[in-house]
Amino acid sequence: MESVIRAAIVYGVLMLLMRIVGKRTLAEVTTFDVVLLLIVSEATQPGLMGADNSMMNSFLVITTLLGLDALVGRILYRVPRAQQWLQGTPLVLIAEGEVLQDRLDQEGIDLEEILAAARQSQGLERLDQIKYAVLERTGGISIIPKQA
Numbered sequence: 001m002e003s004v005i006r007a008a009i010v011y012g013v014l015m016l017l018m019r020i021v022g023k024r025t026l027a028e029v030t031t032f033d034v035v036l037l038l039i040v041s042e043a044t045q046p047g048l049m050g051a052d053n054s055m056m057n058s059f060l061v062i063t064t065l066l067g068l069d070a071l072v073g074r075i076l077y078r079v080p081r082a083q084q085w086l087q088g089t090p091l092v093l094i095a096e097g098e099v100l101q102d103r104l105d106q107e108g109i110d111l112e113e114i115l116a117a118a119r120q121s122q123g124l125e126r127l128d129q130i131k132y133a134v135l136e137r138t139g140g141i142s143i144i145p146k147q148a
Contacts, residue, residue: 002050003057007064010047014040015072019086087137094133097146107135117141 048061076083093103093114104110114133118124122143132144 003048003052003060004064006048006050007061008068010044011065011068014044015086019088090137090142091135092132093135093141094127094130097128097131099127103135109135109141114141114143118143118145 049057072086076086091103091107093100093107093109099111104114111127114130115124115127117133117140118127118130122129122145124130124143124145129145130143131146132142134142134144136142
């Protein structure tokens with residue numbers, strides 16, 4: 001039972017930390033991010049397993065984590081308010097061509113990231129070609145071009 005409680009606590013803390021660090025952190029994974037995730041997973045292991053490193057305890061912890069993930073998925077599907085709290089909501093960064101600098105600052109996004117998303121998704125070259133830019137729940141940036 002101790003392993004189940006440990007797994008639930010670690011899961012909850014990691015979910016909270018990922019929510020705090022923001023959407024953009026996981027949107028584009030760099031080499032540094034992979035290394036950081038490996039270190040986090042290694043640092044988390046003793047907290048999950050405690051003194052019992054048996055295969056049975058490992059299976060119990062894995063089953064608990066997968067069960068919690070499935071439960072959270074069900075809650076997110078059925079309770080829209082929980083979805084807002086756990087995953088956030090899309091955030092408009094550019095509205096009607098106007099850059100909302102306070103929102104960019106809040107999310108740690110610069111104009112170059114928006115322009116990169118505009119080039120990749122819409123083939124746009126300049127900021128004045130963008131009608132809306134939206135930071136999605138996933139951390140990606142959606143671009144809606146101005147009509148010519």
